[in-house]
Amino acid sequence: MEALLFITAAAGKINLCLRLSGVVSSPSSHEYRFVYEPMTWADAQSYCRRMNSDLATIATMEDVETLNKMAVMNNMVYTSYRTKVWTGLYRDGWKWSAGSRFSFSYWKSTEPNNNNGNEKCVLATFDALGKWEDWRCDVEKAFICSKFKPDKCNGWYK
Numbered sequence: 825m826e827a828l829l830f831i832t833a834a835a836g837k838i839n840l841c842l843r844l845s846g847v848v849s850s851p852s853s854h855e856y857r858f859v860y861e862p863m864t865w866a867d868a869q870s871y872c873r874r875m876n877s878d879l880a881t882i883a884t885m886e887d888v889e890t891l892n893k894m895a896v897m898n899n900m901v902y903t904s905y906r907t908k909v910w911t912g913l914y915r916d917g918w919k920w921s922a923g924s925r926f927s928f929s930y931w932k933s934t935e936p937n938n939n940n941g942n943e944k945c946v947l948a949t950f951d952a953l954g955k956w957e958d959w960r961c962d963v964e965k966a967f968i969c970s971k972f973k974p975d976k977c978n979g980w981y982k
């Protein structure tokens with residue numbers, strides 16, 4: 825086991841950041857909340873923004889694992905209307921609603937297929953380990969809001 829301790833200071837606060845390689849996986853970079861009221865992608869985006877968050881950014885495999893754990897806890901895998909939920913990803917050269925750069929992706933093997941040239945929004949499918957599909961944006965689905973975690977240790981973990 826490798827352990828590294830980082831001490832950072834900002835705005836009068838001291839932060840202790842402990843990294844245990846091979847023992848604790850990197851924490852998710854985002855806080856997530858599932859909303860089970862079905863909405864179109866655009867309405868879901870507005871809803872999240874009113875809640876001081878945004879439609880979900882999924883930026884790392886740790887984020888995917890966090891969401892999969894939440895989905896299992898919330899029994900989403902076996903509840904059809906909760907199985908496929910909107911993320912913040914949309915087709916405009918692929919962008920995240922919250923504005924972060926698109927680099928990580930977790931598509932199903934046959935996706936994105938832009939069926940009928942009309943699939944501009946992206947769902948995570950929790951009967952398939954949270955993998956992504958592009959879909960028509962006007963379909964009403966449950967969705968995920970996220971906030972970037974203001975974690976002073978971010979960057980030290982990566």
Ligand SMILES: [Ca+2]
Binds near residue numbers: 935936937938957
């Ligand atoms: Ca598709």
